[in-house]
Amino acid sequence: MTEARERRETEADRGEYTVVGILDDGDPVGRAAAELKALGGERDDLTVILKRxxxxxxxxxxxxxxxxxxxxxxSGMEVPIGFAIVFVVVGLFFAITTPAIGIPTFIVFISLAAILIAGSFTRVGVAPILIDMEAPREESGFWNDEFEEGKTLVFQVVRDREHIRRARDIIQKHGGSYYIVERKLEPKAVSGAVLHRVRASGGGERVSGAQGA
Known part of the structure; x- marks a missing residue:
């Protein structure tokens, strides 16, 4: 039995669930988060993921x-673009100096450069975070698409069915859609993301994440 499977079974035994909300950015998120926090529970049961x-x-x-x-x-696109430029320059050099093998090499290098440039501009959004916490594959692709369209994701862990209903109602009340996952999902800051916690004085205190993000 894998560690991930053991963890899921333990969470199922505890009766832990995660209500995932997809909300418009801005005031709806703040109001929904305030009402979800009022449900109680543990300190880290509520996590909001935004793009800025x-x-x-x-x-x-x-x-x-x-x-x-x-x-x-x-941020982070400089490296693949730099490699793409190197591939083009080296391929062009071989094409000029040794045409017999240089032209096929140049074509290969141009293909590699095109792949690198295309990949550098492909937005991965919240996908690395969803993969890291083993979110359901059937839904996570849609969550990432909605996030890229400007939505905000809210993850609320609950431990009884009454709170599931209340969390669901809160999200719907503020114009969002919801999903219920029958285990605990705990988002972490990966792939350049930054984790904060709101301070009592306002604003967010950095908890973890890449300093260059």
Missing amino acids: QDPEEPESLPEDVRYIIVPDNS
Whole structure:
């Protein structure tokens, strides 16, 4: 039995569930987060995932709520683009100096450069976080698509069916859609994302994540 399977079975025995909300960014998220936090539970049961150009931008969320910022910028694209340029230059050099083998090599290098450039501009959004916490494959692709369209994801862990109903109603009340996962999902800051916790004085205190995000 794998460690992941053991963890899922333990969470099922505890009766832990996660209500995943997809909400419009802005006021609906803040209001929904305040009502979800009022449900009680453990400190880290509620996590909000947002996309921002500046990961240090303060968020209008309730005190002590943890939130993850996925950077909405070109950070990290310099390396693959740099390699793509090197491939083109080296391929061109071989094509000029030794045409017999250089032209086929140039074609191969151009193909590699095109793949690198295309990959550097492909947005992965929240997908690395969903993969890391083993979110259901059937739903996670849609969650990532909605996130890329400007939505915000909210993860609320609950431990009884009454709270499932209440969390669901809160999300719907603020115009969102919801999914129920029969185990605990705990988002973490991976792949350049940054984890914050809202301070009592307002704004977010960085908890973990890449300093260059």
